Amino acid sequence: MTTNAHLANFEKDTDEIAEKIVRGEYGQLYAQYGDYELHGAFHPIFENTNDGFVSQGHEGLIRPILNGESVNPVDFFQNIELEDCFYVDRLCRALHIHNFSNFGNQDEQLYLNLDPSIYDSPKAALTTFDVLIDRSTKLGVSPDQLVFELVETPDLDPEVIQAIVTHLKSIGVSIAIDNFGVQSSNYHTIFEIQPDVIKFHRSWLQRGQAHKQFKRLTTGVIRLFQELGSVVVIQGIESDDDVEFAVDCGADRFQGYFFGTPSLEFGAAKVKWQRPRDILSF
Numbered sequence: 001m002t003t004n005a006h007l008a009n010f011e012k013d014t015d016e017i018a019e020k021i022v023r024g025e026y027g028q029l030y031a032q033y034g035d036y037e038l039h040g041a042f043h044p045i046f047e048n049t050n051d052g053f054v055s056q057g058h059e060g061l062i063r064p065i066l067n068g069e070s071v072n073p074v075d076f077f078q079n080i081e082l083e084d085c086f087y088v089d090r091l092c093r094a095l096h097i098h099n100f101s102n103f104g105n106q107d108e109q110l111y112l113n114l115d116p117s118i119y120d121s122p123k124a125a126l127t128t129f130d131v132l133i134d135r136s137t138k139l140g141v142s143p144d145q146l147v148f149e150l151v152e153t154p155d156l157d158p159e160v161i162q163a164i165v166t167h168l169k170s171i172g173v174s175i176a177i178d179n180f181g182v183q184s185s186n187y188h189t190i191f192e193i194q195p196d197v198i199k200f201h202r203s204w205l206q207r208g209q210a211h212k213q214f215k216r217l218t219t220g221v222i223r224l225f226q227e228l229g230s231v232v233v234i235q236g237i238e239s240d241d242d243v244e245f246a247v248d249c250g251a252d253r254f255q256g257y258f259f260g261t262p263s264l265e266f267g268a269a270k271v272k273w274q275r276p277r278d279i280l281s282f
Contacts (some may be wrong), residue, residue: 001131013087013090014090014131017031017090017091017094017120018094020032020033020091021091021094021095021098026237028099028264029095029096029098029099029102030095030097031091031092033088033091033196034079034215035066035067036064036065036066036071036076037065037066038062038063038064038065038091038092038095039062039063039064039065039094040060040061040062040063040095040264040265041061041062041063041100041262041263041264042058042059042061042099042100042103042215042262042263042264043058043059043061043262043263044057044058044254044255044259044260045057045058045059045111045145045233045253045254045255045259046253046255047082047253047260048247048251048252049250049252053254053259055108055121055223056108056253057108057109057111057147058100058108058109058110058111059060059110059111059112059113059149059255059262060092060093060095060099060100060111060112060113061073061262062076062077062092062095063262063264064076071190077214079107081261084125086118086119089115089118090128090132093112093132094132094135094203096110096112096263097110097132097135097136097139097141097163097244098139100137100141100145101140101141103235103247103265106142106145108145109146109147110141110145110146110147110200111149111176112146112147112148112149113148113149113151113178114148114149114150114151114164115151116150116151116156116157116160116161116164117152117153117156117157119160119164120157120159120160121160122159122160122163122164125160125162125163125164126163126167127165129164129167129168129173133146133171133173135210139194142172143171143172143173144172144173144174146173146174147173147174147176147196147197148164148168148174148175148176149176149177149178149199150164150165150175150176150177150178150195150198151178151179151275152177152178152179152189160191161270162192165193171238174196174197175193175195175196175197176195176196176197176198176199176233177189177190177193177195177198177199178198178199179194179199179201179235180198180199180200180201181200181201181203181204182201182203190225190228190230191228194230195230195233195250196230196254197230197231197232197233198225198230198231198233199231199232199233199234199253199255200218200222200232200233200234201235202234202235202236202256204218205234205236205237205242205245205246208245208249209241209242209245215245215248217248218245218249218252219248219249222249222250222251223250226250226252229251231252232250232251232252232253233251233252233254233255234246234249234251234253234254234255235256236255236256236260237254237255237256237257237258238256238257238258239258240258242256242258243258
């Protein structure tokens with residue numbers, strides 16, 4: 001479907017999206033898409049403070065259900081018809097905004113995935129985001145609480161990306177690069193976009209613990225990005241060793257199952273942690 005067709009149906013789809021977000025039997029919100037129920041889940045992101053690791057924000061994720069059975073999210077998104085991608089993308093973000101407005105607070109941020117490849121013109125992208133920001137503001141979620149995570153793919157249109165980044169930053173929304181270090185992520189993109197947040201893929205942890213010299217490299221890359229004004233998140237933290245590596249390398253924020261799994265509700269707001277050797281010294 002062309003962008004013109006997307007925009008031609010835009011107002012109709014906007015009204016339908018509002019109708020498709022419904023309240024379940026136990027009070028939770030979910031979205032209806034065909035025979036699917038799309039439930040939102042939040043994965044916490046923490047900051048290291050003098051008072052321990054404190055929740056800084058949550059990433060919105062989708063948990064599809066079909067006929068009462070959970071469906072792998074990757075399988076669900078890969079099987080969406082091409083002409084529905086634009087609509088489903090909007091539906092999922094609208095659901096996260098609604099849920100965050102119920103659970104969140106003004107001290108935390110909501111991280112939302114953004115695949116620029118579904119937009120074939122800047123106009124389609126900017127129209128979408130203007131409606132989303134208007135909706136979120138009415139629900140009490142301000143633009144500076146939103147972080148859009150760019151998913152990089154080889155076929156991205158530079159004009160679309162630049163238009164998205166420039167527009168969102170101009171209204172106070174933060175931009176993140178997701179999964180830095182794998183797939184199509186590269187330093188050129190970092191220098192061009194100048195993201196507010198850079199999320200390192202778990203592979204940095206794996207390589208750093210397998211090769212001692214890689215820890216020095218990771219520390220240097222993190223410092224470079226911080227000097228450029230970006231906040232660094234290390235993802236995939238699952239153990240004490242992972243936490244220690246990320247802290248030693250100077251990461252600003254931390255995400256992974258060590259701190260909490262994706263949940264339909266907000267998890268712990270604070271997590272205490274001590275280095276394993278400190279614990280053994282008592």
